Amino acid sequence: MTTMNTGSQGGTMRAAVYRRFGGPDVVRIEQVPKPSPGTGEVLVKVHATTVSAADYRSRTKDVPKGVKLLSSLTLGFVRPRLRILGMDIAGVVEAVGPGVSAFRPGDEVMAMLGGRFGGHAEYVTVSQDSAITRKPANLSFEDAATVVFGGITARAFLDQATLTASASVLVNGASGAVGSAAVQLAHLAGAHVTAVTSGGNAGLVRSLGADRVIDYTTADFTREADRYDIVVDCVGNVEFGRLEPLIKPGGALLSVIADLAGVVQARSRSRRTGKRITAGNVPFTSEQLAQVARLAGAGLFQPVVDRTFDLSDIADAHRYVDTGRKRGNVVIRVATAPVQRTFVESRSSHTTRRPPA
Template sequence: MRAVVYKRYGPPEVLQLTEVEKPTPKNNEVLIKTHATTVTSADWRVRSLNVPVGFGFISRLFFGVARPRQPILGTEIAGEIESVGKDVSQFKAGDRVFALSDTSMGCHAEYKCMPADGAVALKPPNLTYDEAAALSFGGTTALDFFRRGKLRSGESVLVNGASGAVGTAAVQLARYFGADVTGLCSSANVELVRSLGASQVIDYTKEDFTQKGESYDIIVDTAGTAPYSRCKASLKKGGRLLLVLGGLPDMLQIPWVSMTSSKQVIAGPAAGRPEDLRFLAGLAEAGAFKPVIDRRYRFEQIVEAHRYVDTGRKKGNVIITLERDD
């Protein structure tokens, strides 16, 4: 089968489209034929090792010290199950599914094996494979942080980086849970963020949200530009800062913030749970959640797709198509 591999960390040009052995599902696995996958900020960071301050050495230990331990990137996939292991009962060949492989990656390939009891769910029938491929990464990340932050209906939420994959999901999900949402983005994305359900949108190129005198129950920082030191005055009593993207210094101050104030800083990797994928699928089928797609590239154009993601200017999700969409 064809797969995109990389043997060293670096720029998009380290990626190569090549032939590798097609996987065979284990007893508890399903084999998915890929119709669509994505290039996310996670792919960019793992490929380049451009990670938040303090996590360079830790990242090498996890992903491979001298070279990548997993040579195939990609965390999201949508496609059709080609075969299942002998112990699998919840899926069958022909099922249309989407899945999240998370840190095990490996989705930039024509076929991918996934545990049947893992983060795999039936594709919502009203979504294309392209749209279904983009459901997982941003959606599960936002859900996990809102769960840890104990988001409640009626609370005020500011989403910093509201036009990215996680940001566009966070705006929609916070609105679904009954929050009053303010989005923070650049001028080019104001109308997009407003269309997702934000009652207010702040253009960070024109205004500094910390100087507006507004305060929020929850601030979601998906961009890494709103550490606690900058936004603590913008958090209400009992407010929570959800650091989707933060450096090691930001995390080391978490205990101190909890001991010296009524506020909280919540950080750390998000967990993509199977039930979260099914929840997102239900919302998508009901029309309450829809992933934002910026650009689509063919499998053969994946280097170009990585170059675009590297600019940091993508809106929502970047899709890689391997098959004609449905």
């Protein structure tokens, strides 16, 4: 993917900028140069985005064991290299660069920016060849933004396995952005879905299609007798030796969050066990995003919104995500004129823990 073009179009924009790693208060609203689209790029006026677990990890550098050095190449070693977070957007194409044929000004779009970030701003440039697709007309920008990060990640990981109507699927961390999407996509494929989450989220994941719920606060799902064709781990809190026995012969483990050992040893573990082990980042495409968008537009894939904040209150959104208790997605409404926010989280009401994807 291309890097964010920061060439000015003769003006500035508001953006949530962080100039050092740390807690939510390192994120400040600043005026920065408005980008202009380069060759093959579109300039999108952002209407909505989300604060995800990936933003938390990038802001704090609280990354899985062993990957801190490698992640620093992207995030920066001492100070942030990419100062505007935000992996997903929904908005309107304002301008197009030379060579763009897939989109034109006025198109309503949704896009996954991935590791290039930049979504927590009023404008961002996106390559027309990246994971960008048209927004269904019946989806609000806020709902569309929630579909992107979790939807495309879950779709990309599930595409690494054989997901059939006869499959049994376990999703660990089923109430997060990726987990809630994985539950829905597996259910829509006809699979039998077991969701691992807290008891308080049982109703949510059942409404999304989970056939069975395991409350991790009262039961250890790795000690149960059931075996699964696919295990989707969105938390990364269980070692491979405890997860592998849960998988049927020829089945798959999809580790959305994995430490360095998990990523490096995925192939050798696959050969040794005869099971498909996928760990760490997987490639995603515009067609995968379009698939999820079509399902959402048809009312088959449910946007899961926990809370909504204005861009000006984005530090509060980070603070809430830091609690590790978000259900689905925390939405950022990006607007030039301030609007009343839906919720402001107390700075002291929760302890901090690492959020699931």
